[in-house]
Amino acid sequence: MDEVLAVGDAEFQKKCLGKMEEVSKGQGRTVLFVSHNMNMIRNLCTRGLLLREGIVGSDDDDIVRVTSAYLQGEKNSTAQWEADAPRQMDCLTPLSMKIVDEDGAVVSSIRGSRDSLYLVLEFELHEIVSSFTIGCVCFDQEKNELFWSYATDTGEGSWPKLRLGKNSLKAKLPQGLLNKGTYTYHLLASYHFIKWIVEPGKGPSVSVDIDGGYSDSPFWQSTRSGLLAPTLEWEVL
Incomplete structure (x- = not known):
């Protein structure tokens, strides 16, 4: 399945993921899932194969280790x-x-x-x-x-x-x-x-x-849980 999450709407993607799970678990078949979405890779896959320019960079049953190696190699982009x-x-x-x-x-x-x-x-x-x-x-x-x-x-x-x-x-x-x-x-x-x-x-x-400088608050000076870290204004009603 090559980049199935990059096409279609949310309902189509949900059906594709459901079919993948059905085939891999219900029928005992191997599904080769290709994606740049590391969260989906970690959630769906039990083994990872990392290719760089056609060469195997990592092949491991520890999917977190493989995705971490991929992300580390992506840190060469510039501004x-x-x-x-x-x-x-x-x-x-x-x-x-x-x-x-x-x-x-x-x-x-x-x-x-x-x-x-x-x-x-x-x-x-x-x-x-x-x-x-x-x-x-x-x-x-x-x-x-x-x-x-x-x-x-x-x-x-x-x-x-x-x-x-x-x-x-x-x-x-x-x-x-x-x-x-x-x-x-x-x-x-x-x-x-x-x-x-x-x-x-x-x-x-x-x-x-x-890195750092998220807020003027002395209570919030480090990374916050979650994908985003907005500063909302609160007031008494």
Whole structure:
């Protein structure tokens, strides 16, 4: 089963996972499950096989050990990506991605998630297509998919006016929301509900590390349980 969780809606994915469990347990057959979702790998698999460029990097019955080896090898991503040899994909040619601060300087790590950070995309458009949309998907260091964002998420009147040739887009990343860890933003692009141009998790990516500085509170100075770590305002009624 290759990336079954990357297609279809939640109901379709649920049916696929149920069928996998039925075949593997009820019929005593082996299911080869391929995915970048480490939580699902850990929950579903009893043995792991890690391949790097066609070579076996790990083969172990300890699935946690295999997934940890995979995640460790993924920590080479940076806060800036530039295409060495730009490649056209349908109407789009991605040129660069970067994470920057208020001054436009590339940032690879911050203390806490309250600093203002921006994701900047540069690309060429070879045709103006009304269904075209571009954005990003955010993953944490365990490969959990946290959120998607498109340039067309707002009312149509406020969409960026893209043009033929080179375009640059900037999006402010969420403040005071993310926990300690490494967060990776992958490029997304598609003809809306028609065709993928750059699929989730398969395009260029950039990363930022968050460590400490979560809150002004003396009670909260370390990593908090859970995927996210928002600071909510409480008041007496």
